[in-house]
Amino acid sequence: KENPDDVYKYTFKSNMVAVVSNGTAVLGLGDIGPEAGLPVMEGKAVLFKEFGGVDAFPICIDAHDAASVIAACKAIAPTFGGINLEDIKAPECFEIDRRLSEELDIPVMHDDQHGTAVISTAALLNAAKIAGKALDKLRVVVNGAGAAAIACARLFIAVGVRRENMIFCDSQGVVTTYRTDINEIKREFATSRRITTLAEAIHDADVFLGVSKADVLTPEMLRTMATNPIVMALANPDPEIAYDKAVVSRPDIIFATGRSDYPNQVNNVLGFPYIFRGALDVRATKINEAMKLAAARALAELAQEPVPSMVLRAYALGKLEFGRGYLIPKPLDPRLLCTVTPAVARAAIESGVARQPITDWDAYIEKLRTMTEI
Numbered sequence: 001k002e003n004p005d006d007v008y009k010y011t012f013k014s015n016m017v018a019v020v021s022n023g024t025a026v027l028g029l030g031d032i033g034p035e036a037g038l039p040v041m042e043g044k045a046v047l048f049k050e051f052g053g054v055d056a057f058p059i060c061i062d063a064h065d066a067a068s069v070i071a072a073c074k075a076i077a078p079t080f081g082g083i084n085l086e087d088i089k090a091p092e093c094f095e096i097d098r099r100l101s102e103e104l105d106i107p108v109m110h111d112d113q114h115g116t117a118v119i120s121t122a123a124l125l126n127a128a129k130i131a132g133k134a135l136d137k138l139r140v141v142v143n144g145a146g147a148a149a150i151a152c153a154r155l156f157i158a159v160g161v162r163r164e165n166m167i168f169c170d171s172q173g174v175v176t177t178y179r180t181d182i183n184e185i186k187r188e189f190a191t192s193r194r195i196t197t198l199a200e201a202i203h204d205a206d207v208f209l210g211v212s213k214a215d216v217l218t219p220e221m222l223r224t225m226a227t228n229p230i231v232m233a234l235a236n237p238d239p240e241i242a243y244d245k246a247v248v249s250r251p252d253i254i255f256a257t258g259r260s261d262y263p264n265q266v267n268n269v270l271g272f273p274y275i276f277r278g279a280l281d282v283r284a285t286k287i288n289e290a291m292k293l294a295a296a297r298a299l300a301e302l303a304q305e306p307v308p309s310m311v312l313r314a315y316a317l318g319k320l321e322f323g324r325g326y327l328i329p330k331p332l333d334p335r336l337l338c339t340v341t342p343a344v345a346r347a348a349i350e351s352g353v354a355r356q357p358i359t360d361w362d363a364y365i366e367k368l369r370t371m372t373e374i
Contacts, residue, residue: 052273
């Protein structure tokens with residue numbers, strides 16, 4: 001009672017994350033409710049433990065408005081070292097994520113937003129490098145204007161993409177300043193160009209980011225993109241354009257999906273276990289932009305390193321080298337823990353949100369390394 005911080009010393013709080021969802025935006029299934037969302041949250045908790053050594057507990061709540069979700073999370077916060085928000089629909093998720101990050105003194109992250117943004121940004125950094133294109137010159141089209149799309153766009157801007165070079169499309173077409181049916185979040189990315197369709201927007205674009213639904217990007221649209229087009233078709237289980245159609249339509253394409261059976265899987269498991277691991281280890285008060293950028297850059301740099309034989313064996317591959325077919329690390333790469341985690345922890349310290357700084361980095365990395373040994 002007299003020393004509240006001792007809870008980190010004597011209880012599991014320092015290594016415990018709550019995986020909180022109300023089941024309103026479960027991947028590929030939509031608003032299915034907290035009970036039906038529970039298996040997904042259980043799976044998320046397993047991934048936390050398997051990849052990051054983080055003890056995670058699924059908590060599915062019957063709360064639909066932002067205020068109720070916020071109240072529930074604040075009520076349970078004393079038990080947990082961090083909160084991973086999951087599968088909560090937009091626009092409520094924006095307010096929930098923002099307010100909890102501001103009002104709690106533990107790291108909070110809505111993974112559908114920020115996890116997707118981190119991995120997509122890593123892929124973009126390397127794709128632009130392979131394509132020989134400057135980030136500030138990229139013309140980007142984002143199809144889908146929900147939580148993940150907005151977060152990706154914001155992080156793209158943080159690494160150098162220009163806001164004026166981005167066009168958003170939603171289910172009603174291009175998000176423009178002339179429309180009266182868009183919310184405040186979408187208006188942040190509204191264009192003043194006199195275009196209305198995805199086909200118009202995609203013409204001469206360098207990048208297509210799809211966080212929407214299957215088959216909205218046609219081969220005809222793809223053929224109008226600039227040379228070496230970067231396409232991240234992340235709708236699951238079926239992407240915005242099928243892999244086979246995409247590579248046939250544009251042999252020069254740099255292509256990523258959210259699926260594990262195609263190259264360049266943009267998979268959030270590359271991020272959240274290590275982001276929270278690093279945040280917990282320095283007892284960060286929040287997960288800020290500096291930490292997310294550090295994670296993205298660490299992922300991008302790791303993909304440029306030689307791939308160890310254990311990763312090749314895990315995926316039954318004879319060879320894997322940085323390039324169009326390998327933009328970001330594979331999820332089963334054991335180096336992720338010792339690469340992304342320290343980058344996040346260091347960024348937390350340097351940005352002033354760490355309450356327990358690391359002084360011996362060699363010892364810390366060695367401690368992480370022992371977690372990956374079998």
